[in-house]
Amino acid sequence: MSAEVGRKINIWQKIHIDRPLLAGLLTLSTVGLFIIFSASGQDWDLIIRQLTRLGVSLGVMFFVAQIPPSFYQRWAVPLFIVGCGLLVGVLLFGVIGKGARRWIDIGITRIQPSEIMKLAVPIMLAWFIARKPLPPKISYSVWGLALIVLPTLLIAKQPDLGTSLLIASSGLFVLFLSGLSWRLIGGFVVAMPAVGAALWYFYMHDYQKNRVLTFLNPESDPLGAGYHIIQSKIAIGSGGIWGKGWLQGTQSQLEFLPERHTDFIFSVFSEEFGLVGILGLLSIYIYIVLRGMVISVRAQDAFSRLLAGSITLTFFVYVFVNMGMVSGILPVVGVPLPLVSYGGTSMITLMAGFGILMSISTQRKVFSG
Amino acid sequence: MLNWRKRVAIRDHLAEANLFVRRTIAALVVVLILVGSLVNNLYYLQVDKYQDYQTRADGNRIKVQPVAPNRGLIYDRFGRILAENSPFYSLDIVPEEVDDLEKLLAQIHQLIELDQDTVEDFKKDVAQQRRKFKPVTLKSQLTETETAILSVNQHKLGGVYIEARLKRYYPYKDLTTHAIGYVAKINQRDADNLELEGKSANYEGTFDIGKQGVEKYYEELLHGQVGYQEVEVNNRGRPIRTLSQQPPVPGQDLILNLDIDMQQLAKDALGERRGAVVVLDAKNNGVLALYSNPSYDPNMFVHGISSKNYKALLDNKSRPLINRTTQGRYPPASTIKPHLGLLGLEENLITTKTRIWDPGYYQIKGIEHKYRDWKSWGHGWVDIYRAIEESCDVYYYDLAVRLGMDKISDFMTQFGFGELTGIDIYEETSATMPSREWKYGRFRQPWYAGDTVSIGIGQGYWTTTPLQLATSVSVLANEGMHYEPRLLKATQNETGTLPVPPQDRPPIQVKSENNWQIIKTAMQGVVEKPTGSGHKAYSGVEYHAAGKTGTAQVINIAQDEEYDADKIAEKYRDNAMFVGFAPVDNPQIAVAVVIENVGGGGKNAAPVARTMMDYYFANYQEAKP
Known part of the structure; x- marks a missing residue:
């Protein structure tokens, strides 16, 4: 092997950037910019703002990647406790927006603690499970479960059902990847309907119940909540195999679609690029997920493995939930399409997550022969 | 050798890694199944049902629009x-x-x-x-x-x-x-x-x-x-x-609460002069008139003001964009002498019997500087009544110094000076009720006795808005009852009319109720006694009014200089002020008038206040004196 190649690899290694992953993320973001441009009625302001946000997020990712995984492992517990404290703070004196308390005012700026928890929960669970040999004992797993339930309930109470379920799944993925016994997983699947019923009666607000009901039968409320899903399905369906072409989607350009450049951006994409475009987009997402899996399998210790695996799978859940909701197979829970939807603090969190993946991929302890 | 007695969980790293790989593969399988189901559904929508949705998109003619x-x-x-x-x-x-x-x-x-x-x-x-x-x-x-x-x-x-x-x-x-x-x-x-x-x-x-x-x-x-x-x-x-x-x-x-006729009257009375007129219903501080001159046509803004017009408004030297009634900071000048007099009585520093010799100036012991009275030859022997009626400065220089700034500051804050009045518009300043702490915070300087002297005649660091003055006079008229001024009288929709209750603040507690009476009598003298500074403007009125004139210096006049309006540029001329209420024994209306750079308050501001009061008593049935 020539020295030339060796040095090249070293540079990326040195700045702790995983090139294959970065390539996937950048491709995806570029696609996103094109669709936002179309969905917003060719609004350059929005593009510039999205680019700025992208720049900031990449900066955060870069920064996070510089920190070795052992640091996250050490700070797992304090981070988790602070996060939970902030969630309690939100419930007590949070700022109300859109009928929910999600922000907390810390003088200089407003922060959304649920965003912190998107990373704090998997880090905490990975730390907790990796303390003992794997697979974990059932009694130990139950403690892990408790660590998931606490923040989930706090966020569900805000109320922010979508985020709370995503955070719960990020924790559950750690348990799954750690080798939780299949029997327990089976029991869990059986118990889900019961949990669902409990949520329905004790935690869901009327508007959330409405969403579920309209989801089951959108045509029942074509003027209200169902309107979104119906218009979205028309947009996707009328895109056909090849799509109507960039900037040519009637559903989006004539403003039949709600939340065109944010949550429903996938409908715009589907209308303008058709099934062929969707398969292309899905390939990029699958590529990123596969790269994440490779990174996690190659990670050096249990903590890194579990964390990387959980981040990767959670990313996929975002994609699946968003695409599922706009195409009518999942309820509308208000989850953006990662890296393609316009805006959101969620992009920074997402990129921070990828920063952790890159840190795990590039910061390897060197064992002397 | 390892210690086998204690059970140590030995990690089998290879087994763990293999377990993780198996789980990851399982997860990948699930991922692919889910992607498959997504694609399957999208295929159904975009291929199987394409014709159907294509028709619906073309025929999509129904939109939900907000109204x-x-x-x-x-x-x-x-x-x-x-x-x-x-x-x-x-x-x-x-x-x-x-x-x-x-x-x-x-x-x-x-x-x-x-x-x-x-x-x-x-x-x-x-x-x-x-x-x-x-x-x-x-x-x-x-x-x-x-x-x-x-x-x-x-x-x-x-x-x-x-x-x-x-x-x-x-x-x-x-x-x-x-x-x-x-x-x-x-x-x-x-x-x-x-x-x-x-x-x-x-x-x-x-x-x-x-x-x-x-x-x-x-x-x-x-x-x-x-x-x-x-x-x-x-x-x-x-x-x-x-x-x-x-x-x-x-x-x-x-x-x-506004009366548009009274508003028009205020505008006419001010004419070309810059200034503010505030008229309050003294019973609850409903705002009858709130007019700031000059003003501008708000309809320009509704349709998007052109940059030319906006620049003209900004550049206008008379500053029409400022709401003088609530944002204008004016030294209160002599209009606050009644308030200070009340504090003097409360503190037993003066009584109705106390007399002071006014030679035309005042000096702090051991300091050369002469604080002049507006009447350069002096008022002679002055008691509290004459001090208010004729607006004697020396009496108040002396009183202020004896009171000390801390007491003045505390008491005047109770009248609402230095605080937002709570009127129902956001364009308001609290102006400044100075205090020791305020001066140190602002200038990093201690409070000097000389500062207090100026405060005695409402000059120096003290600034007020016309609305604060009107409110404070209403508090005087009502012997301590303090209502926030309100523009809104009632709300109304198809189900009916809902009156807005007045909002009160802690009333001023006095040691002797009679002190209120003393001050009110003195203020009545301002307009009713021949020597009163507001007498000329109020000659021949059919109701009993009470008031106080004020003439505020806009610039400092050097020790040996005389104030001569004709020689001074217009923007440095005195502000004319007047505050008053009527009727004296059953106050129904409180007024404050400020006119910028026109000279004496008795001559310029008092007539405007009288116009407002005359109109009120001529037109409000319930108000006949």
Whole structure:
């Protein structure tokens, strides 16, 4: 092997950037910019703002990647406790927006603690499970479960059902990847309907119940909540195999679609690029997920493995939930399409997550022969 | 050797790694299954059902649109309309529907008048257009004739639409600006605020929002609740007809305490002079008149003020944009002598028997500097009555120094000086009630005895707004009862009228109720005794009024200089002030008048106050003295 190649690899290694992953993320973001441009009625302001946000997020990712995984492992517990404290703070004196308390005012700026928890929960669970040999004992797993339930309930109470379920799944993925016994997983699947019923009666607000009901039968409320899903399905369906072409989607350009450049951006994409475009987009997402899996399998210790695996799978859940909701197979829970939807603090969190993946991929302890 | 007695869990790293790989593969399988189900569903929508959805997209002609609620109207206390919604016609063009824009503009120009600026602005708007097929306004506020001509010719003008919109209109123009404020187009900052407060949905379809005055303060009451309608649209997305609707809930109407006639009277009385007039209903501090001169026409802002007009307003040396009644900071001058006198009585530093020799100046012991009386040869022997009636300065220099700044500061704050009055508009300053701490915080300097001397005649660091002065006089008139001034009298919707209760603050507690009487009698002397400084202005009135004049120095006059109005540039001339209430034994109205740079308060401000009081007693039945 020539020295030339060796040095090249070293540079990326040195700045702790995983090139294959970065390539996937950048491709995806570029696609996103094109669709936002179309969905917003060719609004350059929005593009510039999205680019700025992208720049900031990449900066955060870069920064996070510089920190070795052992640091996250050490700070797992304090981070988790602070996060939970902030969630309690939100419930007590949070700022109300859109009928929910999600922000907390810390003088200089407003922060959304649920965003912190998107990373704090998997880090905490990975730390907790990796303390003992794997697979974990059932009694130990139950403690892990408790660590998931606490923040989930706090966020569900805000109320922010979508985020709370995503955070719960990020924790559950750690348990799954750690080798939780299949029997327990089976029991869990059986118990889900019961949990669902409990949520329905004790935690869901009327508007959330409405969403579920309209989801089951959108045509029942074509003027209200169902309107979104119906218009979205028309947009996707009328895109056909090849799509109507960039900037040519009637559903989006004539403003039949709600939340065109944010949550429903996938409908715009589907209308303008058709099934062929969707398969292309899905390939990029699958590529990123596969790269994440490779990174996690190659990670050096249990903590890194579990964390990387959980981040990767959670990313996929975002994609699946968003695409599922706009195409009518999942309820509308208000989850953006990662890296393609316009805006959101969620992009920074997402990129921070990828920063952790890159840190795990590039910061390897060197064992002397 | 390892210690086998203690059970140590040995990690089998290889086994763990293998377990993880197996789990990851399992996860990958699930991922692929889920992706498969997504694709399967998308295939169903886009291939199997393509024809169906394609037809529905083409035939998609039904849109849900927000319907903005009608904004509540604003009336004065006698039901005269101060802010209404009137229809305006505007000429809109959808650029995408026009083949040759230049030709179309020329065509329109032949029909109606179009000046170059309008056309330039329009072209700029078209260039910056954010969304395709969105109409761009060429000319707003079409006249009736223009509307008629364009409507007749509309079939020849493809892409031209005439839109009727309800816009706010203020029939009394500049008369109500500083009290009512105005609405104008929702800008980015408003939009961000609405988003933050979770009100964005309610403002879909709303173009304007309250920017100042009552319009801003009561935005929530005035705005109402958005409605929705289902409309059929053409293939360009423009509505053709309404299919069904959920009507909006209109905003509430507001009835103000304001009396528009009194407002007009204040404007006329001030004439060309810069200044402010505040008239309060002394029984509850309802605001009868709140006028700041000069003012401006708020209707300009409703339709988007041109940069030329806006610059003219900004550059105007008389500063019409400032609401002098609540934002003007004026030294109170002698108008606060009654308040200080009350404090002197309360502290037993003076009684009605106390007399002071006024040689025409005052000196702090051991200091050379002479603080002059406005009457350079002095008032001679002065008691509290004469000190107020003739506005003796030396008496108050002495009293202020004996009281000390801490007591003055505490007591005057109870009258509302140095604090927001709580009036229902946001454009208000608290002005300054100085104190030891305030001066140190502001200038990093200690409070000097000389500072207190100036405070005795309402000069120095002390500033007040005309509304604070009126409120403080109302507190005096009501012997300590303190109500916040209120513009809003009642709200009204289809279910009825709801009066707004007055909002009170902690009343001023005195040791001797008689002290109030002493001060009121002295203030009555100001206008009723021949030697009183407000006597001339109030000669021949049919009711018993009480008041206090004030003449505020705008610049410092050097030790040996005489104030000579003729020699001094206008902007350095004295401010004329007057505060008063009537009737003395059953106060119903409190007034404060400030006129900038015109000279003495007795001569200039007191007549304006009298005009307001005369009008009140002539026109308000319940008020006959």
